[in-house]
Amino acid sequence: MRETRLADISHVIYRGRVSDSTYLNRIGTLIRDARRHKGLTQSELADLLGTSQSAVARIEQGKQNLSLEMLARIGESLDSEFVSLGTGGPQHLRIVGGKQLSGSIPVKTSKNAAVGLLCAALLNKGRTTLRNLARIEEVNRIIEVLTSVGVKVRWLPDSSDLEIIPPARLELDSIDLDAARRTRTIIMFLGPLLHDYDSFQLPYAGGCDLGTRTVEPHLGALRSFGLDVQATHGFYEAKVASDAPDGTHTIVLTERGDTVTENVLFAAARHPGTTIIRNASPNYMVQDVCFFLTKLGVIVEGIGTTTLTVTGVEHIDVDVDYSPSEDPIEAMSLVAAAVVTRSSITIERAPIEFLEIELATLALMGLKYDQSPEYVAANGETRLVDLTIHPGPLKAPIDKIAPMAFPGLNIDNLPFFALIAACADGTTMIHDWVYENRAIYLTELNKVGAQVQLLDPHRVMVTGPTPKWRAAEVMCPPALRPGVVILLAMLAAPGTSVLRNVYVINRGYEELAERLNALGATIETFRDI
Ligand SMILES: CC(=O)N[C@H]1[C@@H](OP(=O)(O)OP(=O)(O)OC[C@H]2O[C@@H](n3ccc(=O)[nH]c3=O)[C@H](O)[C@@H]2O)O[C@H](CO)[C@@H](O)[C@@H]1O
Ligand SMILES: C=C(OP(=O)(O)O)C(=O)O
Secondary structure, X not given: OHHHHHHHHHHHHHHOOOOHHHXXXXXXXXHHHHHHHOOOOHHHHHHHHOOOHHHHHHHHOOOOOOOHHHHHHHHHHHOOOOOOOOOOOOEEEEEEEOOOOEEEEEOOEOHHHHHHXXXXXXXXXXXXXXXXXXXXXXXXXXXXXXXXXXXXEEEOOOOOOEEEEOOOOOOHHHXXXXXXXXXXXXXXXXXXXXXXXOEEEEEOOOOOXXXXXXXXXXXXXXXXXXXXXXXXXXEEEEEEOOOOOOXXXXXXXXXXXXXXXXXXXXXXXXXXXXXXXEOOOOOHHHHHHHHXXXXXXXXXXXXXXXXXXXXXXXXXXXXEEEOOOEOHHHHXXXXXXXXXXXXXXXXXXXXXXXXXXXXXXXXXXXXXXXXXXXXXXXXXXXXXXXXEEEOOOOEXXXXXXXXOOOOOOOHHHHHHHHHHHOOOEEEEEEEOOOOOOHHHHHHHHHHHOOEEEEEEOOEEEEEEOOOOOOOOEEEOOOOHHHHHHHHHHHHHOOEEEEEEOOHHHHHHOOOHHHHHHOOOOEEEEEEOO
């Protein structure tokens, strides 16, 4: 396998798209980094290769022509995949850590609202414009899916505003299966589609590898709108009978899930009569979806509570603009960035109502921060503040850190608490009762010097403060938040770290490396040559 990849490189080199010296420099830098991560001196590598230290030095400086055979031997000696594939391959980050950050950074709008709103736009036959949408891979995948079924989607010039115009009928047979399978969002097509199609097929939901994530609450709740779904051979086969009662009917959700609440909202939005949703999630993305539905003319009462009363509109055909609110999880990520790098930074546009419990918990741990007066997000509803984080000693919390449905500590923020716990004096138990896998990935922090002990698949014990963050080369865990946590720890580790295959981070964060660099970090993006 490695030899094939090496052959690919030489092919690229001799095609001459980039000068030979540029490639030699880039290969040299990769070899140098891989050697250092393996803890070898130039002389030690030279011994393994049967060459001289000065030859290794020339290779690393890009001054030595390399035969394929030599490249293969270097790859084997360093046990590294550093030379592989072409420019379309996975993206990696090289981080020169150990630097303090400073300055201000505005929080972007949320991934989770974006995906809900993209699905909600399917309810509207008119033009939906989503303002200032997060330009992230998750959004790109949904755009690919929407485009493949005939929806006109375009970014308005020089903006992050997305225009969406559905066709009279979706071409569901042409759906981009690859894009659809890379997200879980596809499950939220069920609610909008059941209004216009008697039967349809959607591929199974994918997304981050967090262990089994049930779709049963979605299927159970949508059954009362006449939707019957059989899961066969990688597809949900949906059939819609018009046996949902008109007038007022009540749906009790078995789980207070975010996307299940949105799916039921989509089903209720065009259902004649009134639907009462009990045990609804009042979380941030659900609120954004509710505000948007209101703009479509749907009446939604109880926004921000666990009982939503929805009066549907059978045909929706309006031109509508909506601006989703800022991402509380990104705000929390930036708090963790400040803590781990012992920096003072200002996080602008933090949606405070979705961070209050996190901040109260951090205050108990000794975190010092200032908060500006509140102001209102572009959606006209969500309360924002600017938060300035101050460096200082932290102590482990007395009680374990565990998530709850909103208004509890957000489950997606749990990994950031693990990182912060690694900076605090004492031991902290982090209990992720929700996901089967995510806590396990937190043990990857040990590769950069943390002391994280896995007690069982749901619980880790973190002992801090971490004596010394260490630079390392790490494969990004296949889950968004644990991936970001490793990146942030690498910012604290003096020396050069490499985080490989960061698609999952790009799934949820827009230009994170560039934006951290604007605060003084040194993160370089690269792909395999
Ligand atoms: C696009 C989007 O909005 N994604 C969010 C949404 O995903 P989403 O709504 O898809 O979350 P899931 O339905 O996968 O729920 C997460 C897990 O929590 C369990 N569960 C959930 C609610 C509950 O009351 N009891 C319970 O046990 C589920 O069985 C599942 O194992 O919510 C998750 C949990 O907040 C977040 O991590 C995701 O970022
Ligand atoms: C788990 C997450 O999201 P998703 O539902 O998109 O997988 C997350 O945002 O951390």
